[in-house]
Amino acid sequence: MKSELPKVLHPIAGRPMVQHVVDAAGALSPANTVIVYGHGGDRVREAVTGERLQWAEQAEQLGTGHAVAQALPHLDEDVVLVLYGDVPLIRPETLRRFVGRVNDQSLALMTLELDDPSGYGRVVRDDQGRVTRIVEQKDASDEEKRLREINTGILACTRRFLNDSLPRLSNRNAQGEYYLTDLIAMAVDAGMEIAVDQPDHPWEVDGVNDRVQLSRLERVYQGVRAEALMREGVTVLDPARLDIRGQADVASDVTLDVNVILEGRVSIGPGCRIGAHCVIRDADLGAGVVVEPHSIIDGATVGDHCQVGPFARLRPGTELAAKARIGNFVETKKSSIGEGSKVNHLTYIGDSRVGKDVNVGAGTITCNYDGANKFQTVLKDGVFIGSNSSLVAPVTVGENATVGAGSVITKDVPGNGLAVARGQQRNIENWPRPTKK
Numbered sequence: 001m002k003s004e005l006p007k008v009l010h011p012i013a014g015r016p017m018v019q020h021v022v023d024a025a026g027a028l029s030p031a032n033t034v035i036v037y038g039h040g041g042d043r044v045r046e047a048v049t050g051e052r053l054q055w056a057e058q059a060e061q062l063g064t065g066h067a068v069a070q071a072l073p074h075l076d077e078d079v080v081l082v083l084y085g086d087v088p089l090i091r092p093e094t095l096r097r098f099v100g101r102v103n104d105q106s107l108a109l110m111t112l113e114l115d116d117p118s119g120y121g122r123v124v125r126d127d128q129g130r131v132t133r134i135v136e137q138k139d140a141s142d143e144e145k146r147l148r149e150i151n152t153g154i155l156a157c158t159r160r161f162l163n164d165s166l167p168r169l170s171n172r173n174a175q176g177e178y179y180l181t182d183l184i185a186m187a188v189d190a191g192m193e194i195a196v197d198q199p200d201h202p203w204e205v206d207g208v209n210d211r212v213q214l215s216r217l218e219r220v221y222q223g224v225r226a227e228a229l230m231r232e233g234v235t236v237l238d239p240a241r242l243d244i245r246g247q248a249d250v251a252s253d254v255t256l257d258v259n260v261i262l263e264g265r266v267s268i269g270p271g272c273r274i275g276a277h278c279v280i281r282d283a284d285l286g287a288g289v290v291v292e293p294h295s296i297i298d299g300a301t302v303g304d305h306c307q308v309g310p311f312a313r314l315r316p317g318t319e320l321a322a323k324a325r326i327g328n329f330v331e332t333k334k335s336s337i338g339e340g341s342k343v344n345h346l347t348y349i350g351d352s353r354v355g356k357d358v359n360v361g362a363g364t365i366t367c368n369y370d371g372a373n374k375f376q377t378v379l380k381d382g383v384f385i386g387s388n389s390s391l392v393a394p395v396t397v398g399e400n401a402t403v404g405a406g407s408v409i410t411k412d413v414p415g416n417g418l419a420v421a422r423g424q425q426r427n428i429e430n431w432p433r434p435t436k437k
Contacts, residue, residue, distance in 0.1 A: 001210060006040030008085035009047050010214055013221050014245030014263060017208060018085035022050045025083060027092035028099065031076040035085070036067045063177030064153065065169040072162055081156045082180065086208045089217060090154070094199050101195040102156045107187045108195045110154040112205055120150035121181055123196075131194035134181035138174035151181055152205040161187070229256075257293070275309065283314075286322070300332075303339070321356065335366075338381065351393065352377040361387035361405065368393045380415070 001007050008018035018035070025033050032052040037044050038061055045055060056070040068082060079102050083090065101108040109131065111123050121136045122144050134151045135144050165186045169178040184194060199205050203220045206213070219240065225248075226239035233252030236242050241258040248262040251270040260274050264282035268274070272285055275293035283297045291297065292309030299316030302308065307325045314326065317334030324337045327344035335349045338356035343349055345362040351374050352366050358379050366377040367390055375393035379385065383397045386405030397403060398415030407421040 001214075006044055007208070009040070009044060010208070010211075012088050012214070012218055013225075013243070016047050017088040017214075018044065019048055019050075020088040021083050021085055021090065022048055022053070024090050024092050024095060025081065026050050028081075028096055030081075032074070034071040034074045036071050063171065063175070064180035065166060065178035065182065068162065068180055069166045069178075072159075072166065075159055078159055079156060080159050080162055082154060084153055084207065087153070087205055088208065089206065089221060090199070090204045091201075094204055098154070098197045099156050101197060102158065104158060104160075105191075106193040106195045107161065107183070108156040108197060109184065110152045110199065110205065111149050111196050112152055112198055112202060113148050114150055114202075115148070117145075117148050117150045121153075122147040123149040123151055125149075130188075131184060131196060132188050133185040134179075136173065136175070136179065136181065152199075153180070154205065155180070155183070157183070157187070161190075161192075251287075269304070278309075282316075292328075349377075351375065352379065354379045355381035355383065355399070357381060358383045358385075360385045361389065363388040364391070365389075366391045366393060 001010060003010070009016040012020055022033060032054050033050060034054045034056055035048065036056045036058050038058045041057060054074045056074055058067050058070045079099060081095065081099055098108055098110060119137055121134045122140055123131055124133045124135055124144060124147065126132050137145070165183050168186065169182055171178050173179065187194060203217065206217055208214045208217060222243055223239055225244045226236045226242045229250055230236050234250050235255040237256065238258045242256055243261045245261065246264040246266065249267045251268060253271045254268050255273045257274060257276040259277045261279045263279065266280050266282070267284045269285055269287040269289065271287055272289045274280065274291045275295070277294045278291050279296045281298045283300050283302065285302045286304035288305040289302050290307045295309035295312045297308065297314045300314040300318035302320045303322040303324065305323050306320045308314065309326070309328065311328045312326045313331045315331065315333035318332045319336040320326065321337060321339040323340045325342040325344060326332065329346045330343050331348045333350040335352040335354065337343065337354045338358060340356050341354050341358040343360040347360055347362065347364045348366060349360070350366050351368040353376065358381070364385050364387070368374050368377060377391050377393045378396040380397065380399040382400040384402045386403055386407065388406045389403050390408045392408065392410045395409055395412060397413040398417065400416045401413045402418045403409055403413065404418065404420035407419060409419055409421055413419040
């Protein structure tokens with residue numbers, strides 16, 4: 001990877017590769033999950049979350065068989081499933097079917113047939129088609145290298161078999177390592193069945209060794225998510241330009257334009273239209289919401305039939321009631337905007353409570369921060385704020401009150417009143433304009 005970041009922490013869809021694997025395993029409700037770590041282990045432990053996680057250090061990198069041996073003392077389950085932190089897209093349904101093939105007389109092996117198997121261990125079968133062993137590329141004969149069925153590395157067996165077999169592994173091979181794949185021949189010698197299974201999709205067992213492979217799997221993952229949305233009634237204008245980095249609950253008849261990013265936990269109601277180049281993060285959108293291009297909605301709740309953008313930014317704590325409008329170059333933070341209210345241009349609304357049917361003119365700023373503390377601005381129902389006004393919090397503008405354009409409001413405004421706070425205009429006739437010297 002040519003990186004200081006441990007390989008398994010490089011992200012797919014915004015999460016570390018190994019987290020995808022832990023989550024897939026967790027879907028099977030295992031007694032516990034043991035992560036074997038070596039290089040960068042402290043960073044891995046800080047990054048990965050899950051239920052009933054345990055950790056086993058592999059201080060020396062002596063092969064896959066040696067790695068599983070480090071995990072063995074921590075395992076609590078009768079059936080053991082071995083997965084890889086750099087094979088991030090394995091699906092829980094594939095694993096569930098796979099583990100179901102294990103019993104006291106069988107070992108499950110996941111294989112795949114490739115047109116070009118170069119670099120992979122080959123699956124060797126006898127005349128009856130039964131698996132007899134796995135041979136690694138460096139140890140394979142020319143005839144064995146022509147085999148197209150490869151070992152993915154994923155296997156499942158009983159813990160008792162591992163207890164009996166791992167101590168008997170040998171490192172007499174081209175790499176001087178303890179191969180986990182040697183367990184196959186041991187199982188055959190013990191008269192066990194090798195139950196072979198293959199994933200429904202080849203990409204489920206693709207591994208990552210460089211950033212090119214990482215980017216390919218990113219697009220595979222995003223393509224799968226986009227297809228699932230489309231099959232549920234969502235219009236994705238270009239599936240190759242949609243990124244979902246978290247949990248997205250998207251209703252039917254939603255349209256997602258190009259380069260939309262959904263991050264964290266996102267809920268989008270029916271009939272919404274999300275414009276190009278928008279980022280929606282940890283947000284809830286009601287029905288019929290229109291988000292114009294180049295807008296960011298982060299930690300906000302948007303009511304039914306609201307309109308946002310273009311070039312708007314809703315920061316955490318923003319709550320828009322139904323039919324509210326947030327226009328171009330408007331930023332909101334920790335504020336509620338009432339039903340039918342409009343904040344259409346070039347405005348900042350922070351730490352505010354805005355009632356219904358309020359109109360906030362262009363260039364308005366709520367001055368909510370004095371350099372040390374935050375204060376609240378309250379605009380009650382029906383308020384009209386003229387353009388280029390500054391509302392110095394704490395301040396309340398009463399119901400149906402008006403603030404004249406260009407005002408700096410430092411005191412409460414009574415309901416139905418007009419507040420004008422400007423310097424007096426002075427005109428100088430025949431004033432000579434400066435000229436360049």
